[in-house]
Amino acid sequence: MLTKTAEHQVNFVIDFDSTFTQVEGLDELAAIALAGNKDSEKIVGEIKAITDKGMLGEIGFADSLKARVALLPAHRDHVNTLIEFLMGKISDSFARNREFISMYRENIYIVSSGFKDFIVPVAVSMGVKEENVFANTFTYDAEGNIIGYDESNLLSQDKGKVKLLQALQLEGDVYAIGDGYTDYELRESGLANKFFAFIENVERQKVVEKADEVVASLDEFLYINGLSRSQSYPKSKIKVLLLENVHPKAVAAFKNEGFQVELLKGALDEEELIERIKGVSILGLRSKTNLTKRVLEHPNASRLMAVGAFCIGTNQIDLAECERRGIAVFNAPYSNTRSVVELAIGEMIMLTRDIFTKSNKMHQGVWDKSATNSYEIRGKKLGLVGYGSIGTQLSVIAEAMGMEVYFYDAVDKLALGNAKKCKTLEELLSISDFISMHVDGRKTNSNIIGEKEFAMMKDNVIFINLSRGHVVDIPALVNALKSGKVWGAAVDVFPYEPKTNDEEFMNELRSLPRVILTPHIGGSTEEAQANIGEFVPSKLLQFMNNGSTYGSVNFPELQLPALEDAHRLLHVHQNVPGILAKINGIFAKYNVNIKGQYLKTTNNIGYVITDVAKEYADEIVEELKGLDNTIKFRMLY
Numbered sequence: 001m002l003t004k005t006a007e008h009q010v011n012f013v014i015d016f017d018s019t020f021t022q023v024e025g026l027d028e029l030a031a032i033a034l035a036g037n038k039d040s041e042k043i044v045g046e047i048k049a050i051t052d053k054g055m056l057g058e059i060g061f062a063d064s065l066k067a068r069v070a071l072l073p074a075h076r077d078h079v080n081t082l083i084e085f086l087m088g089k090i091s092d093s094f095a096r097n098r099e100f101i102s103m104y105r106e107n108i109y110i111v112s113s114g115f116k117d118f119i120v121p122v123a124v125s126m127g128v129k130e131e132n133v134f135a136n137t138f139t140y141d142a143e144g145n146i147i148g149y150d151e152s153n154l155l156s157q158d159k160g161k162v163k164l165l166q167a168l169q170l171e172g173d174v175y176a177i178g179d180g181y182t183d184y185e186l187r188e189s190g191l192a193n194k195f196f197a198f199i200e201n202v203e204r205q206k207v208v209e210k211a212d213e214v215v216a217s218l219d220e221f222l223y224i225n226g227l228s229r230s231q232s233y234p235k236s237k238i239k240v241l242l243l244e245n246v247h248p249k250a251v252a253a254f255k256n257e258g259f260q261v262e263l264l265k266g267a268l269d270e271e272e273l274i275e276r277i278k279g280v281s282i283l284g285l286r287s288k289t290n291l292t293k294r295v296l297e298h299p300n301a302s303r304l305m306a307v308g309a310f311c312i313g314t315n316q317i318d319l320a321e322c323e324r325r326g327i328a329v330f331n332a333p334y335s336n337t338r339s340v341v342e343l344a345i346g347e348m349i350m351l352t353r354d355i356f357t358k359s360n361k362m363h364q365g366v367w368d369k370s371a372t373n374s375y376e377i378r379g380k381k382l383g384l385v386g387y388g389s390i391g392t393q394l395s396v397i398a399e400a401m402g403m404e405v406y407f408y409d410a411v412d413k414l415a416l417g418n419a420k421k422c423k424t425l426e427e428l429l430s431i432s433d434f435i436s437m438h439v440d441g442r443k444t445n446s447n448i449i450g451e452k453e454f455a456m457m458k459d460n461v462i463f464i465n466l467s468r469g470h471v472v473d474i475p476a477l478v479n480a481l482k483s484g485k486v487w488g489a490a491v492d493v494f495p496y497e498p499k500t501n502d503e504e505f506m507n508e509l510r511s512l513p514r515v516i517l518t519p520h521i522g523g524s525t526e527e528a529q530a531n532i533g534e535f536v537p538s539k540l541l542q543f544m545n546n547g548s549t550y551g552s553v554n555f556p557e558l559q560l561p562a563l564e565d566a567h568r569l570l571h572v573h574q575n576v577p578g579i580l581a582k583i584n585g586i587f588a589k590y591n592v593n594i595k596g597q598y599l600k601t602t603n604n605i606g607y608v609i610t611d612v613a614k615e616y617a618d619e620i621v622e623e624l625k626g627l628d629n630t631i632k633f634r635m636l637y
């Protein structure tokens with residue numbers, strides 16, 4: 001989209017303060033001029049309050065301007081400092097759309113009730129024509145102090161923007177873009193055909209209510225109007241829903257990218273998720289929200305493109321259904337491994353020294369100094385069920401602490417250090433003093449430890465489950481604890497876990513002695529959560545911005561190069577023969593210059609990425625979308 005697409009002439013009347021730039025120029029000038037003045041805060045506050053009242057239409061503009069300039073002890077030098085400051089405060093979406101400004105420069109007007117003295121240099125630096133900047137001008141005394149302004153300028157008067165536009169008599173349509181009430185007045189007066197409330201920097205309810213459209217960025221404005229822009233799809237229209245109180249770093253990462261972000265503290269059940277997923281492109285969750293087929297097939301989920309599991313486990317997500325729908329899922333595989341391992345070690349020691357019993361007694365005033373039932377972990381046999389990331393790390397650390405490590409894994413795995421492989425689960429259960437569960441959460445792992453398995457264990461075994469709740473039959477564990485088969489247990493995960501911290505934890509294990517219960521916090525350390533909060537968004541942003549799927553748990557994995565001077569077309573399809581040929585047939589038919597092409601498939605889907613030269617027929621997009629077996633198509637530039 002590099003050419004002008006508006007068939008008739010459109011004039012863009014753009015506000016300056018808090019629209020073209022992120023700040024209010026006059027407020028900033030006051031802050032600069034009053035720096036070091038003991039009354040600075042008070043006077044700047046007064047000026048800002050008057051600005052806001054004017055923006056909301058609560059006082060006439062002429063009065064507001066007079067009052068503000070009277071409070072302003074500024075000099076020409078301060079104006080120069082302000083210009084430098086404003087150069088760094090150009091609104092992000094304006095800064096990245098210089099191309100639009102240069103393409104439409106004849107029809108772009110900055111109309112502002114601020115001052116040309118600082119607006120002209122900033123606007124001109126971005127390609128705006130100087131003669132298309134309309135604003136007030138300061139008057140100075142011989143020493144360069146600001147002593148007032150040109151009161152004959154229409155823009156210093158009430159309804160100044162309306163008067164100015166009447167005088168300009170622009171030919172063609174007029175679209176007004178701004179954050180203030182005076183911008184809306186152009187529409188109210190009939191001089192502008194449309195008013196776009198610009199909320200990238202500030203959102204004023206009274207102004208938003210009056211708008212024909214509310215735009216969170218210039219990209220959104222350009223997208224709505226089918227105009228050339230820097231982003232294929234405005235980031236401000238991309239909604240991110242983050243659940244289960246993921247780390248603030250994740251929220252910041254998506255916000256910095258310009259996405260709309262909603263963060264919820266708790267998990268959502270199926271119905272709630274169906275409700276909240278409407279319009280959402282990126283969903284972030286942890287272990288307690290189930291992303292089921294029912295949610296995914298609901299029309300509300302039609303915009304979903306990517307899911308981030310802000311944890312290791314992904315059993316709560318229907319990965320196959322996501323794949324079928326072209327939704328890429330990412331997780332954070334090793335981010336909390338160490339945290340779980342440390343907890344397991346700590347719990348083994350606490351249980352084998354019976355520390356909780358002793359500590360509880362001490363709190364009741366009982367001094368029970370004795371070595372009875374208190375043992376070292378050194379020399380004891382640790383049996384690991386599941387020898388993956390956590391199992392292996394625990395193996396190494398436990399061995400370093402003098403334990404004899406045994407493991408059983410469904411897959412044949414090589415031992416680390418001196419750990420010994422067991423051929424069967426039965427063998428492992430029958431020789432271990434400590435049994436620690438570290439299998440993944442696949443459905444078939446339900447109740448893999450039940451009455452039968454507890455019966456195989458040594459008497460007085462210590463049992464730990466930090467993996468997934470459904471892996472252990474809880475009534476069987478309760479019986480084993482009551483019968484003395486299991487001497488102590490530590491359980492972090494449960495078949496049903498409360499959705500939020502406000503819900504009561506209900507479980508038969510409550511109140512049993514020598515049972516450490518923790519609220520699924522094996523991976524909840526500040527370090528792990530911060531790592532996850534950075535890692536998962538980085539994967540999701542790579543996918544959204546570049547198409548890369550490296551590290552995805554359900555998608556063909558591709559690490560793509562940065563996009564250079566090309567448009568990237570991303571096509572996800574069912575993995576049936578001949579699709580690549582058909583895609584390339586379309587490129588050949590329209591004589592498209594291909595700059596790079598990448599393909600990867602899984603058994604079920606194919607992912608073809610084609611970088612093409614920027615000039616191509618619009619028809620290819622529709623044809624690619626319309627190809628049989630297409631699941632998803634999108635473009636990046």
Ligand SMILES: NC(=O)c1ccc[n+]([C@@H]2O[C@H](COP(=O)([O-])OP(=O)(O)OC[C@H]3O[C@@H](n4cnc5c(N)ncnc54)[C@H](O)[C@@H]3O)[C@@H](O)[C@H]2O)c1
Nearest residue numbers: 313386387388389390409410438439440441466467522523
């Ligand atoms: N409590 C927490 O906060 C917390 C934190 C992180 C991970 N976890 C959970 O811990 C578990 C282990 O995590 P990981 O990163 O080591 O996973 P992983 O996938 O690296 O390892 C799991 C291992 O279990 C094996 N396995 C699967 N089913 C088995 C079975 N029936 N019998 C024997 N072996 C079996 C697999 O082959 C694999 O080697 C997962 O369930 C994960 O969700 C919990």
Ligand SMILES: O=C(O)CC[C@@H](O)C(=O)O
Nearest residue numbers: 286287288311312313523
């Ligand atoms: O933080 C969570 O909700 C889950 C932690 C853990 O079970 C994981 O799978 O990483």
